[in-house]
Amino acid sequence: ARGWVAASKWIDPGCPYVDDPAAAVEGILRSRLAGQEAALGAVVQAVREWDAAAKAGDAAPLVLAFTGTTGVGKTETAMSAAEALFQTNPLGGEPGALPPGLIEFRGEDYSDDVHMPVQVYQDRIKRRLAEHLIGCKGTAVVLFEEAQKAVPKVLDVLKPAIQTDWPHLTHETADGRVVTLDTSRVVFIIISDLGVDRIHKLLVAADGGEVSLAQLSAAVKAELDAKWATLEIGALVQQVIPFLPLTYGDVKGVVDMHLHKLAAKHAGRAWRRLSWTPGVLSYLAARPFVEYVFVSDGGGGASSSSSSHAAAAKEARFAKYGARDVHLSSTGPIKTLLAKLRSLSRKRRLDAASTDVRLSLSGTKSQPWLAVTTCAGDVPPRCRMADDERPGGWRAGEEAVCAAAEHALECVVAWEGALQEDVHKTVAGVKSQPAKPLPPTQTETTQAAAKVGAAAPAPPAPAKLAAVGVDAQGEVAPPPSTPARAT
Structure with a gap:
């Protein structure tokens, strides 16, 4: 049977979500990130559908995979979404502190497959997550960063928690009791750089044309499936959201x-x-x-000149x-x-x-x-x-x-x-x-x-300074042509 361990008094309030998660997430993401309109829109829509299903009595975990190159906003999006989802820190956290319901794992902490058995890593993840869920009364944003660095099979420990048919996590408490924790109101975000090459090639090949988010997601999902072919959780990822490289x-x-x-x-x-x-x-x-x-x-x-030759490679910056x-x-x-x-x-x-x-x-x-x-x-x-x-x-x-x-x-x-x-x-x-x-x-x-006894000169007029454009090489010129963007 499912059940909750009695929480100690200092964590009794739990970590409640805000009343309108989608609106809260959209507001904070739009104010903090630029250049990722398609990805942010996909995140907001996913949160909206997840919350609507839960309020309709069909609660299930939300499992998202963010992928993209470094510095494009994947982690900031996840952190900001977590901040938006949770109310004021019931433990009295200062402004800027991590959201109360956020728990973070890093792939590099589970990457040594020579000296550490996979089972040990899995037990650590399971114990941390279970203790967090007990303290937060079943709500959480679980962030797994740089998932590509983790030893294969490590993430499979999450399979029972992210499946849509009875999502749960079993945990043995310090006094030896085995409890089952409901994970149907948990958000899982898996971050990696898998599929970046495919994203780049699709955008460059489009040569300024539009590339749909669905097309990018499908291409990245194919690479994730290939990478995670031996992982059981791969098929349980509900949506892959690609974060595009930033143009000039x-x-x-x-x-x-x-x-x-x-x-x-x-x-x-x-x-x-x-x-x-x-x-x-x-x-x-x-x-x-x-x-x-x-x-x-x-x-x-x-090739435009001969069908027997490959076209010259296209480039984007x-x-x-x-x-x-x-x-x-x-x-x-x-x-x-x-x-x-x-x-x-x-x-x-x-x-x-x-x-x-x-x-x-x-x-x-x-x-x-x-x-x-x-x-x-x-x-x-x-x-x-x-x-x-x-x-x-x-x-x-x-x-x-x-x-x-x-x-x-x-x-x-x-x-x-x-x-x-x-x-x-x-x-x-x-x-x-x-x-x-x-x-x-x-x-x-x-x-x-x-x-010197002279009259003070009149105040100088506001300086008239020309506004000129500078390209990425430092040249004054119109902005370079923009590679394709997701729609």
Whole structure:
């Protein structure tokens, strides 16, 4: 018979799911990830169907396999989904702590098939999962990362827990009792890089055309089945969700998302408002901040000139480490930019309550530079809103008021140069040029004029800096053609 071990008092609340799991998961995923619209949509739909079935009295585990190259959002999606599914940590976890119902396994911890019998690994997994389920009263998000590294057959210990016909897990407690735990409300997510080559070849071969998510999933599932041919759980994976490699355009979207987070996080502490032109996204998404690799489909298609010869291999460019270069690397664009802005804030003693910081590009095609302009002065709050954020749209005469307030701002180019210099790298093989000396602040200019008895000059007009695009080699140009994306 199924049953639960009496939980100790400190874990009695369990780990309840939110009332509307699909809405919660969709909200958090859309705010945290970019460039994986098809995969995120598939995750949300899977959660929606799983929750609807459970509420209709047909509860069964949700078993998903995420596959894709490094840095494309597989683990972040799983972690964020777990955070969305569970309510506030009943154990009093601090913000940013792991969700209470999440339990994580890593394939590398179960990879030594020389010194450790498979049965020992299976017993460890089973015991940890059972104890977690007891504490959380049967709810859990079970994350198995880098599954391809685990010894074959290790994952088969999960078969009883993920099967749709009476999903359960048996467990022997410390006092010798054997209990059966219901796993029908558990989410299992298996993460690996299996099938990545097939994903790349399909996208490159499409040469800019559309590739359906179903087509990608089927191709990856075939490779998973081949890899897991000896595993009993392979047939129980309900859905394979491929995460696509990030193109240059995708990386720009990731940069934009993290710039918005940066702007909001430091508003009022480092600046009143941080803004940027589209060209800045191209600049920060390019080398050397983000490393790109060329991927080929291997050729083999029919040649346009002769059917007796294989077509030339097609190539596409993808971010080698996905989004990790953008916001995690110490030499990535976000951390490098933040360090520069903090340094400028200290040197120029910016008043965060009244200073806007604007990022734009200047320079030439062969040597684009980042320009940081600071603008001090009062601007009505509604003037700083985007058009889609302004309640009721523009009011009568409001545009003129905002234009006048903008013109009255005291703007100076606080810094202009190659941001890559800060990480000792080069752009397109050209050594980064030293930054131009900081111009004097308005206060410094006024004080200098007073010393010689001259009238203080008028505040400089806002800098007019050209917004130009930079490709992944550092060249100023339109974005490269985009490989096919999943639909």
